Amino acid sequence: MTNLNLKQSPRENGRVYLSIEKGYRDQATGKPKAKTIKSLGYLDVLQKEYADPIAHFKEVARKMTAEDTAKKKLTLTINMEETLPMDAEGRKNFGYAAILKIYHELSLDDFFKNKARHEPFKYNTNSIMMLLTISRLLSPGSKKKAFEEKGRYFERFDFSLADVYRALSHFAKISNECQRYLHEQIAAKYGRDTKTIYYDVTNFYFEIDEADEFRKFGKSKENRHNPIVQMGLAMDADGIPLHYELFPGNKLDKETFRSVIGEVRRKYDTGRVVVVADMGIITGDNIYYLTGGKNLNGYVFSFSVRGGSGIFKDYVLNSDDYVGTDGRPAKEDAEFKMKSRRIARDINVTLSSGKTAKKTVYEKQVVFWAKKYADKARAEREELLKKAKALEADPQKYNKATSYGAAKYLKNLEVDTETGEILLAKLRPQFDSDRVAEEEKYDGYYAIVTSELDMSDAEVIETYRGLWEIEETFRITKSTLEARPVYVSREDRIGAHFLTCFLALVILRLIQKKTAHRFSAAKILECLNSIACSNEQENIYLFDYRSEISDVLGDSLGIDFTKKRLRLGEVKNILAAVKK
Numbered sequence: 001m002t003n004l005n006l007k008q009s010p011r012e013n014g015r016v017y018l019s020i021e022k023g024y025r026d027q028a029t030g031k032p033k034a035k036t037i038k039s040l041g042y043l044d045v046l047q048k049e050y051a052d053p054i055a056h057f058k059e060v061a062r063k064m065t066a067e068d069t070a071k072k073k074l075t076l077t078i079n080m081e082e083t084l085p086m087d088a089e090g091r092k093n094f095g096y097a098a099i100l101k102i103y104h105e106l107s108l109d110d111f112f113k114n115k116a117r118h119e120p121f122k123y124n125t126n127s128i129m130m131l132l133t134i135s136r137l138l139s140p141g142s143k144k145k146a147f148e149e150k151g152r153y154f155e156r157f158d159f160s161l162a163d164v165y166r167a168l169s170h171f172a173k174i175s176n177e178c179q180r181y182l183h184e185q186i187a188a189k190y191g192r193d194t195k196t197i198y199y200d201v202t203n204f205y206f207e208i209d210e211a212d213e214f215r216k217f218g219k220s221k222e223n224r225h226n227p228i229v230q231m232g233l234a235m236d237a238d239g240i241p242l243h244y245e246l247f248p249g250n251k252l253d254k255e256t257f258r259s260v261i262g263e264v265r266r267k268y269d270t271g272r273v274v275v276v277a278d279m280g281i282i283t284g285d286n287i288y289y290l291t292g293g294k295n296l297n298g299y300v301f302s303f304s305v306r307g308g309s310g311i312f313k314d315y316v317l318n319s320d321d322y323v324g325t326d327g328r329p330a331k332e333d334a335e336f337k338m339k340s341r342r343i344a345r346d347i348n349v350t351l352s353s354g355k356t357a358k359k360t361v362y363e364k365q366v367v368f369w370a371k372k373y374a375d376k377a378r379a380e381r382e383e384l385l386k387k388a389k390a391l392e393a394d395p396q397k398y399n400k401a402t403s404y405g406a407a408k409y410l411k412n413l414e415v416d417t418e419t420g421e422i423l424l425a426k427l428r429p430q431f432d433s434d435r436v437a438e439e440e441k442y443d444g445y446y447a448i449v450t451s452e453l454d455m456s457d458a459e460v461i462e463t464y465r466g467l468w469e470i471e472e473t474f475r476i477t478k479s480t481l482e483a484r485p486v487y488v489s490r491e492d493r494i495g496a497h498f499l500t501c502f503l504a505l506v507i508l509r510l511i512q513k514k515t516a517h518r519f520s521a522a523k524i525l526e527c528l529n530s531i532a533c534s535n536e537q538e539n540i541y542l543f544d545y546r547s548e549i550s551d552v553l554g555d556s557l558g559i560d561f562t563k564k565r566l567r568l569g570e571v572k573n574i575l576a577a578v579k580k
Contacts, residue, residue, distance in 0.1 A: 003023075005061055006058045093138060094543070095531030098578075099133065100575065107185055108182070138525065179243050183242060192236055193238055196237040203228040207226060215248075231498065274300060274452060276466060279307075284348040300449075300464050315367070317441065335370065343363065365447060366461060368446055368457075372444075388431060391422075511524055515556045539569065
């Protein structure tokens with residue numbers, strides 16, 4: 001307990017003003033501060049009422065301290081024979097206060113309330129989205145599961161399960177507007193770096209057998225034979241999601257690019273951008289769309305070494321001009337080396353008439369080699385080579401599915417297109433050692449092409465490496481947030497599901513940003529789930545978890561997660577404070 005003290009403040013007119021103040025430590029700066037608890041008046045005026053105002057009010061401050069201390073102490077009577085009531089579920093989560101803090105800093109409550117103002121429905125869409133977002137982070141699953149678990153929080157979620165499903169159509173309708181609003185809030189309150197934008201595509205499967213107009217069969221990132229939906233995601237330079245769009249499952253990755261990046265360029269006030277993406281996006285149309293032939297916007301794209309021309313492969317394998325990280329010629333035993341050149345390259349661009357024309361782009365090619373990547377490639381191939389040799393020895397033990405990955409290292413391999421069975425033709429499958437030798441030559445080599453001719457090689461490589469953030473984002477969405485399989489089937493409800501996932505992901509990334517990226521997403525959510533309490537007696541809740549992570553989260557967000565016991569009123573006051 002911090003003592004209350006009498007403060008004597010001299011004024012410029014020579015008079016002294018008395019007040020009672022309480023000291024505390026500022027959570028943002030860590031510096032000691034004080035705030036006035038009670039203003040008393042000028043000393044010369046108080047002397048007319050009290051013989052010794054200073055002594056009198058020092059005693060008042062002491063008594064106030066004692067009374068405040070007494071309020072925080074109570075005696076609990078425990079009956080060891082007491083039994084739990086039937087169906088008791090007294091445990092409550094309190095870590096969700098951190099989620100609510102970011103949710104309200106982004107003014108998402110205002111957005112959802114405003115968007116529902118002129119709608120005919122009566123249910124509270126902000127309250128529903130709060131539950132769905134919290135549940136997606138702390139207890140991911142179906143919408144029904146989220147509704148059934150709403151009692152684990154201190155909030156008054158006053159709506160039905162039917163209301164939740166009805167609200168999904170409304171959320172889908174305002175999804176794009178919500179994303180733009182979120183961007184404006186982040187830019188104003190946290191800062192946005194959109195000079196560099198990362199772009200990638202993933203897909204989400206549905207556990208259904210038949211495709212429909214939206215959920216279609218396509219190339220699954222997880223090699224599952226299920227209908228999928230494609231998601232194109234743009235992310236800012238700090239790893240905070242910026243904008244996403246959903247596409248039918250048969251949409252190619254490269255075909256999503258202009259829709260998503262075009263929306264960002266038109267609606268997000270980014271100015272000139274440099275887009276970073278992998279080789280699945282690199283087409284002449286996409287490059288020309290960005291640059292307009294005049295370098296209006298820029299790109300940093302990965303470029304296939306193994307799929308490159310013979311001239312390009314010769315350039316990659318030529319040891320001349322490679323340098324180390326110090327800029328000096330690379331040694332033979334170097335673990336990393338890089339080089340670059342500026343070239344004019346012809347690309348094929350589709351004209352508005354539908355015809356194709358060649359356009360010239362001036363770009364920089366950066367090539368680098370890393371021993372750790374070479375070792376990784378060899379280790380991964382080794383497993384496939386073992387499988388390929390086993391397949392060569394006994395082909396009938398395998399089929400198209402079980403030979404996946406290893407089949408490319410065999411010649412004369414024929415597969416029944418209908419059954420997937422491996423056929424024993426006149427020529428038996430034979431291990432292709434020439435294919436292996438050709439692949440091994442390029443282990444550890446990577447190439448990047450960029451419009452940014454003046455960007456240093458190291459900066460180009462470092463910029464491209466930031467793409468792992470978006471890959472990690474997809475992993476978090478699919479695993480930690482359990483965004484798939486998707487439990488809703490209508491297209492509008494699918495859209496609402498991914499809006500919820502997007503909001504949850506943004507909030508999680510902002511929590512990481514506030515905590516200086518000290519902890520992984522999984523560790524943060526594990527901690528927030530563990531910050532929970534049980535009703536000990538009447539309105540007193542007992543907490544049983546504290547860690548380094550919870551302390552850092554509390555300090556960063558201005559929430560005290562250190563108390564062992566809190567009254568219900570104190571819990572509600574904290575939750576009310578994070579919503580301001």
